[in-house]
Amino acid sequence: xxxxxxxxxxxxxxxxxxxxxxxxxxxxxxxxxxxxxxxxxxxxxxxxxxxxxxxxxxxxxxxxxxxxxxxxxxxxxxxxxxxxxxxxxxxxxxxxxxxxxxxxxxxxxxxxxxxxxxxxxxxxxxxxxxxxxxxxxxxxxxxxxxxxxxxxxxxxxxxxxxxxxxxxxxxxxxxxxxxxxxxxxxxxxxxxxxxxxxxxxxxxxxxxxxxxxxxxxxxxxxxxxxxxxxxxxxxxxxxxxxxxxxxxxxxxxxxxxxxxxxxxxxxxxxxxxxxxx
Amino acid sequence: xxxxxxxxxxxxxxxxxxxxxxxxxxxxxxxxxxxxxxxxxxxxxxxxxxxxxxxxxxxxxxxxxxxxxxxxxxxxxxxxxxxxxxxxxxxxxxxxxxxxxxxxxxxxxxxxxxxxxxxxxxxxxxxxxxxxxxxxxxxxxxxxxxxxxxxxxxxxxxxxxxxxxxxxxxxxxxxxxxxxxxxxxxxxxxxxxxxxxxxxxxxxxxxxxxxxxxxxxxxxxxxxxxxxxxxxxxxxxxxxxxxxxxxxxxxxxxxxxxxxxxxxxxxxxxxxxxxxx
Amino acid sequence: xxxxxxxxxxxxxxxxxxxxxxxxxxxxxxxxxxxxxxxxxxxxxxxxxxxxxxxxxxxxxxxxxxxxxxxxxxxxxxxxxxxxxxxxxxxxxxxxxxxxxxxxxxxxxxxxxxxxxxxxxxxxxxxxxxxxxxxxxxxxxxxxxxxxxxxxxxxxxxxxxxxxxxxxxxxxxxxxxxxxxxxxxxxxxxxxxxxxxxxxxxxxxxxxxxxxxxxxxxxxxxxxxxxxxxxxxxxxxxxxxxxxxxxxxxxxxxxxxxxxxxxxxxxxxxxxxxxxx
Numbered sequence: 001x002x003x004x005x006x007x008x009x010x011x012x013x014x015x016x017x018x019x020x021x022x023x024x025x026x027x028x029x030x031x032x033x034x035x036x037x038x039x040x041x042x043x044x045x046x047x048x049x050x051x052x053x054x055x056x057x058x059x060x061x062x063x064x065x066x067x068x069x070x071x072x073x074x075x076x077x078x079x080x081x082x083x084x085x086x087x088x089x090x091x092x093x094x095x096x097x098x099x100x101x102x103x104x105x106x107x108x109x110x111x112x113x114x115x116x117x118x119x120x121x122x123x124x125x126x127x128x129x130x131x132x133x134x135x136x137x138x139x140x141x142x143x144x145x146x147x148x149x150x151x152x153x154x155x156x157x158x159x160x161x162x163x164x165x166x167x168x169x170x171x172x173x174x175x176x177x178x179x180x181x182x183x184x185x186x187x188x189x190x191x192x193x194x195x196x197x198x199x200x201x202x203x204x205x206x207x208x209x210x211x212x213x214x215x216x217x218x219x220x221x222x223x224x225x226x227x228x229x230x231x232x233x234x235x236x237x238x239x240x241x242x243x244x245x246x247x248x249x250x251x252x253x254x255x256x257x258x259x260x261x262x263x264x265x266x267x268x269x270x271x272x273x274x275x276x277x
Numbered sequence: 278x279x280x281x282x283x284x285x286x287x288x289x290x291x292x293x294x295x296x297x298x299x300x301x302x303x304x305x306x307x308x309x310x311x312x313x314x315x316x317x318x319x320x321x322x323x324x325x326x327x328x329x330x331x332x333x334x335x336x337x338x339x340x341x342x343x344x345x346x347x348x349x350x351x352x353x354x355x356x357x358x359x360x361x362x363x364x365x366x367x368x369x370x371x372x373x374x375x376x377x378x379x380x381x382x383x384x385x386x387x388x389x390x391x392x393x394x395x396x397x398x399x400x401x402x403x404x405x406x407x408x409x410x411x412x413x414x415x416x417x418x419x420x421x422x423x424x425x426x427x428x429x430x431x432x433x434x435x436x437x438x439x440x441x442x443x444x445x446x447x448x449x450x451x452x453x454x455x456x457x458x459x460x461x462x463x464x465x466x467x468x469x470x471x472x473x474x475x476x477x478x479x480x481x482x483x484x485x486x487x488x489x490x491x492x493x494x495x496x497x498x499x500x501x502x503x504x505x506x507x508x509x510x511x512x513x514x515x516x517x518x519x520x521x522x523x524x525x526x527x528x529x530x531x532x533x534x535x536x537x538x539x540x541x542x543x544x545x546x547x548x549x550x551x552x553x554x
Numbered sequence: 555x556x557x558x559x560x561x562x563x564x565x566x567x568x569x570x571x572x573x574x575x576x577x578x579x580x581x582x583x584x585x586x587x588x589x590x591x592x593x594x595x596x597x598x599x600x601x602x603x604x605x606x607x608x609x610x611x612x613x614x615x616x617x618x619x620x621x622x623x624x625x626x627x628x629x630x631x632x633x634x635x636x637x638x639x640x641x642x643x644x645x646x647x648x649x650x651x652x653x654x655x656x657x658x659x660x661x662x663x664x665x666x667x668x669x670x671x672x673x674x675x676x677x678x679x680x681x682x683x684x685x686x687x688x689x690x691x692x693x694x695x696x697x698x699x700x701x702x703x704x705x706x707x708x709x710x711x712x713x714x715x716x717x718x719x720x721x722x723x724x725x726x727x728x729x730x731x732x733x734x735x736x737x738x739x740x741x742x743x744x745x746x747x748x749x750x751x752x753x754x755x756x757x758x759x760x761x762x763x764x765x766x767x768x769x770x771x772x773x774x775x776x777x778x779x780x781x782x783x784x785x786x787x788x789x790x791x792x793x794x795x796x797x798x799x800x801x802x803x804x805x806x807x808x809x810x811x812x813x814x815x816x817x818x819x820x821x822x823x824x825x826x827x828x829x830x831x
Binding site for chain 2: 577578579580582583619620621622623649652653654655656751752753800801802803804806807
């Protein structure tokens with residue numbers, strides 16, 4: 001897969017408006033990621049306005065991290081409206097498996113909304129793909145992470161979910177996977193600090209919305225661009241962090257710095273992507 | 278207009294409690310701005326308590342960024358209570374024009390609450406002033422920004438809204454405008470990084486509430502002080518940012534650093550304000 | 555009291571899942587504190603799922619900072635479920651005394667949920683302990699802070715609340731107090747910058763939940779560990795801040811850096827704790 005890094009330059013040229021219905025834990029980070037990549041962010045989650053907001057946006061991101069009785073109908077309404085308008089919709093199934101409310105909401109969302117991309121950690125994607133995985137908070141447990149040993153099996157699982165939903169499926173982790181129908185790619189960028197701050201996964205979903213907003217007809221490429229951008233920015237942040245002796249707080253600041261500096265050629269020069277099948 | 282910078286010292290002496298009903302995207306930044314300027318922040322948005330919270334606060338800031346069916350009645354109740362007590366109320370009409378819910382809510386707020394200050398970007402203020410401007414997310418589009426070419430016309434528009442509402446009207450952007458009845462001033466401080474982070478506008482509204490809390494009878498001066506403080510702090514942040522090679526994440530951190538260091542004399546020494554008419 | 559610093563190492567070994575129902579102002583900081591200390595964070599506040607989320611968590615933190623009609627029933631349901639499962643529950647009574655809604659909710663929470671720890675600033679704990687203290691925003695006023703002069707009287711007040719509730723009671727401030735039944739300790743760590751950023755108190759409650767999750771049967775020790783960790787991290791942050799010339803924004807970043815680096819031996823080497831009675 002080549003050429004996906006250029007989507008980053010399309011984002012900066014087009015300044016896509018990305019509408020997010022997301023959790024209040026990491027919403028500020030998500031907005032800053034969208035701005036750093038060159039998009040424009042609008043957060044709106046009242047059922048009375050989300051259809052109109054979806055109408056003026058290039059993409060919609062639905063993140064169920066702190067879903068509630070008022071935002072669930074808004075997610076459904078916004079998703080259907082975006083579908084009707086042909087705008088790409090991203091799903092971040094935070095905490096899939098952790099409660100009936102989350103699982104029932106995911107079933108409704110997958111039943112009523114057509115997603116261009118689904119991005120989760122390995123536990124969340126495994127849950128959606130049908131493997132019974134006991135949820136453990138919102139962080140992927142060590143036993144489910146994508147490793148070299150389970151890489152192809154993990155990619156098959158993601159490809160199965162892609163085939164069933166039509167969405168490009170992203171499994172985030174130390175190795176990121178992107179599956180689209182019967183093809184899959186591994187992205188080997190990133191840094192271990194990313195698992196140490198809250199919101200790295202949510203930020204990746206926001207980045208995916210941003211890239212899809214600029215390239216709505218290139219689901220797999222947009223996902224690869226977003227995951228590559230997050231991973232490369234994480235590496236750039238770690239390179240600055242280590243001589244300065246900083247930790248998690250500094251890493252998060254430097255991650256935003258790096259995202260704001262990235263462009264297509266810089267991304268293409270550093271991305272480590274390979275086809276799995 | 279002289280002497281407004283001293284309001285910053287009044288804030289540090291009086292430690293005004295600023296009550297905010299605001300969006301969850303930038304609420305943390307708003308609280309930190311209020312603390313950095315020397316005020317005390319309380320966020321409370323349930324209709325059952327906002328009147329009491331307004332009663333123990335020196336100022337109220339209403340920001341409609343993520344308004345919903347539960348916070349709208351709270352905004353109205355808190356605004357009316359603050360009015361009854363003679364406490365200044367600030368309106369930040371985030372996304373004005375983007376949805377009927379926002380527009381109807383703004384109409385109700387402007388009809389039922391008397392604002393001491395209204396602070397928006399150029400697209401939002403243009404919408405409130407009656408020009409039909411197509412909203413584009415929550416960021417002001419390039420075509421509507423205040424420039425040298427449209428400076429006086431923009432100030433006339435803001436002054437018209439001020440005359441109609443009785444509020445001091447602030448248009449934030451590369452050049453900030455403050456209009457109060459038939460007078461208007463331009464503030465030429467600030468830095469381009471401010472448009473690159475989320476929440477610079479929300480922070481300016483929080484700062485305005487803080488200054489009004491300390492100087493409730495000086496609406497224009499309080500707005501000038503707040504916008505000057507944000508702009509000068511932005512310049513100070515950029516001066517530290519550039520040799521260090523930082524980006525958007527670092528800028529945001531340095532902006533809070535600078536706000537915490539500012540006082541009246543430092544502000545007076547750097548502010549670039551001039552009368553428009 | 556010795557040995558409490560080792561709880562920090564238990565946190566890193568056990569990775570306790572901490573469920574928080576908290577305010578949206580400082581929620582991101584709270585999640586990052588939990589991760590920095592080695593725990594796993596899940597925020598969930600819809601009444602339809604909080605019992606299940608409590609069931610998969612090692613501890614629950616209830617923070618009433620932006621309580622509302624929808625989160626209050628969730629707080630009660632989650633608290634009772636955690637009690638039934640024997641999981642420790644922490645209460646952060648933000649703004650106690652500021653409104654009838656807060657006071658009535660606190661009365662219900664204290665009547666229906668058994669807390670392992672209650673952490674507030676001096677004004678909040680004084681209110682819960684029954685002294686009529688006029689609330690002033692959510693920050694403790696100067697007149698109520700714990701000082702050398704009122705140290706023993708403050709500790710007696712906290713011990714009284716502990717005896718009445720069975721909870722370990724923490725009074726945060728320049729001197730932190732921990733009272734458990736008829737014993738009390740003073741922690742003399744920390745830095746003045748902590749009062750200058752929003753959320754230092756909320757972060758301390760999150761840290762307390764994290765430590766209790768790893769040591770559910772050692773309420774006093776877990777509270778001492780959490781307050782010592784926050785205080786020592788604040789000192790480490792200030793030591794880095796001052797040569798670099800930073801302010802409030804940088805302090806907050808460095809505080810997270812320091813929390814992520816702390817372990818039991820480092821904490822034990824720096825903590826300044828003494829028995830009050």
